[in-house]
Each structure stands twice: as structure tokens, then as C-alpha cells.
Amino acid sequence: MSRWADRIEAWRTMARKPGLANAAPFRAASAKSAAFMSRTTLWVDGQHARALKPARDADAPLPLPAPGDVAAALAAIETLAPKPASPGLHALRVVVGAPFACYYALPWQALAKPQDWVPAARALALRSGAGGEAWRYAVSDGAWGQGRLAAAIPEALCAGIERLCKKRRLQLLGIEPGYTFALQKHAARIRDGAIAIVELEQAQGDAAIAHIGVRRGGGWTAFIGLPVFRATGGGLDDVLRDAFALCVDAPPERRYVIGPRDARHWAADASLIEWLPSPWDGAA
Secondary structure, three states: HHHHHHHHHHHHHHOOOOOOOOOHHHHHHHHHHHHHHEEEEEOOOOOOEEOOOHHOOOOOEOOOOOOOHHHHHHHHHHHHOOOOOOEEEEEEEEEEOOOOOOOEEOOOOOOOOOHHHHHHHHHHHHOOOOOOEEEOOOOOOOOOOOEEEEEEEEHHHHHHHHHHHHHHOOOOEEEEEEEHHHHHHHHHHOOOOOEEEEEEEEEOOEEEEEEEEEEHHHHHHEEEEEEEEHHHHHHHHHHHHHHHHHHHHOOOEEEEEOOOOOOHHHHOOOHHHHEEEEEEHOOO
């Protein structure tokens, strides 16, 4: 594997040299390496699926024929996932948005490992109306004595993605909830404390789902998802005001919003938030 990586780097070095007489060998080698190795990240939510690529290479989203349906989501993922013509190192990551990803803030319990929190997450989900559908849960790690964040994705969706990867011999890099995926991408830019972290997932037109997590003292204290209807005047300002009234005793000191477009599109007073771009707006 290291020998192959060395060859690729040598080809890249040749291509960067000025006055390269003939770039054809490099192009052929690049095509060969692309056929041998690939890494694809897909986004799927209740309305559509698409590959996450730089804006210049982005393809049109693939609509789901049945919105919010797991089988329709799996069919779209199967269409967009790599279809290697020959064996190689081909990897797939799937980022999952609403309604296929749900989140719960768990109050502190004296449990040592994240997986020990899963029964508590499942019980909270049932009390919140999750119904009888099977979900796969993951709980973030954190400091002792602090609340945790749980995320859940339908088991049928996870199992279907795993079967697809096995069938096509793809390395599954992960099935990741959109909120935690966005949070990891921007972790270096977020200062902890009494904060709210909002992840906006645009639905249709000027509608979006706002996933709002609240942290205080190094732990998660609340989480709520609310719709944002900008066209009817219910912008992000009003949604955050309602969320804080429902979930917290005092408004957070800082508000981070990870979303599409820009802050002025969603908030009347952009000075009240720190805007971070959605990873799926220009992600590779």
C-alpha cells in the first residue's frame, strides 16, 4: 500500500513541474488510481439524497419517490453509491438527516461507557413518542458528571447500507447523523460554555428543520427540533426564542448556527449568532 501511495505522489510531483512535455502519462495514471481507490460521502434526508462534492462538481439531488420512507432512501443510496468495476479500496460514508436522524439530551447518570447509556436513550425515545420502529442508538462520550447527547437512526436504514457495502465490497466509513457530523466538522471553531448549537437542514424552499442542542458546564442539557418557515415570518430568531423558553432557564451566552446559504437568509438579526457553513454545502 505504501508503494502505491509513493507512486501516486511521484505522479503528482511530475504534474506540478513547469514545462511538462507530455501530461498524458500522468492523466492515465490518475485515472488508474481513481479506478483503484475512491471515497464517497452521501447525504440522505426525508426528501432527497445526493453526493457531497465541491460546488463546482455538485450533481442535482436525487428526490425520494416516497418522502420519509426508508426503502426509498435505500434505493437512492444504492443509485448514488460507488459501483466499482474492479476490486480496490472504495469507501462509503452516509450522512443522515431528518426524519431519519433523531436526537436526545440525556441527564447525567453514573455510567462509565457511552454504550452503557443506550438503554436510557431508548427509554427516553419511547417516552418522546418514537413508536415501535427499531432504531440504532449512539451516545457521545463526555466528561464525568455531565449530560450526554444520543442520536438514533432507523435500524432498517443502517442494515440496508451495511448490506449494500458488503455486496459491492465497499469499506463503510460510517453512518453518521447530520447534527453530530456537522458538529465534528466545526468543533475547532466552537467555544464551549453556556451555548446553543443549531444545525439547519433545508427542506423545501424557505423551510428548514432546526436541530437545537444546548450545552452548559461541559455537558448537554437540552435538545429540541423545530421547523423554520422563513417565508411566513417564523424566522430563526423566533424559533430560537421559543426553543429557549421551552428548554432552558436562561438564554445561552453564544449561539452557533450551522446552516446553508448565510445568516441573513434565515435570521433577521444576524449579529446574535455565529454562522458556520453546512459541511454538505461544499463538502467533499
